[in-house]
Ligand SMILES: C[S@@+](CC[C@H](N)C(=O)[O-])C[C@H]1O[C@@H](n2cnc3c(N)ncnc32)[C@H](O)[C@@H]1O
């Protein structure tokens with residue numbers, strides 16, 4: 001296996017999503033994604049980037065003196081050598097999470113990595129590209145995230161959480177598409193339905209707006 005990855009950016013910020021929200025974290029954003037979600041805030045990572053050796057990537061990660069790493073993209077699981085990066089990071093004692101759109105199998109990810117699995121909704125336009133067996137591969141250290149465009153996406157996600165008892169497998173996050181679905185509307189729907197999920201607004205965009213590198 002070639003020990004290199006195509007990388008769009010490596011930066012140090014606060015984790016803006018998931019139950020690790022607010023924790024200083026190093027982000028490694030891999031280039032390229034087979035999906036095209038209508039709302040994607042990281043389309044700048046679809047192309048370009050720079051090929052870097054895993055040694056060079058590890059060196060940059062270590063330079064931030066931060067123990068928490070989030071591997072994202074683009075679609076991180078679309079580049080096979082990412083599994084070597086996971087192993088190297090976990091062996092060195094980093095607390096590692098991966099953000100995946102769910103189109104690639106997650107069962108081959110190092111079990112020490114926390115997998116943040118998007119379930120793509122009808123509103124994403126990418127539901128047909130989901131690898132559905134991923135939902136059964138989720139374990140307690142993982143998280144399941146629905147990014148929601150509108151009320152009908154919400155109802156679809158709500159019904160899936162209830163029908164498949166997803167909250168009994170892992171924490172379930174409902175996140176509104178930025179500047180599309182009002183967070184207060186989502187909050188009130190979840191409260192009214194007494195749904196056992198966490199509503200999450202992307203912290204980094206509240207702090208810095210929508211831009212690369214934060
Ligand atoms: C940019 S994606 C990269 C990782 C992977 N491709 C995925 O979809 O999970 C990281 C996370 O940002 C979410 N996201 C992308 N654009 C968004 C937006 N405009 N508003 C809210 N969340 C968004 C995605 O759904 C995903 O949960």
Ligand SMILES: Nc1nc2[nH]cc(C(=O)O)c2c(=O)[nH]1
Pocket residue numbers: 013014015016017027042070072073099204214
């Ligand atoms: N601060 C910050 N937190 C994040 N959590 C997940 C991100 C992503 O793009 O996957 C992200 C991001 O881009 N920035």
Ligand code: SF4
Pocket residue numbers: 033034035036037040041042043073074075101
């Ligand atoms: S899967 Fe992730 S990176 Fe790819 S288009 Fe969708 S949100 Fe963007």
Ligand SMILES: [Mg+2]
Pocket residue numbers: 041042
């Ligand atoms: Mg992001």
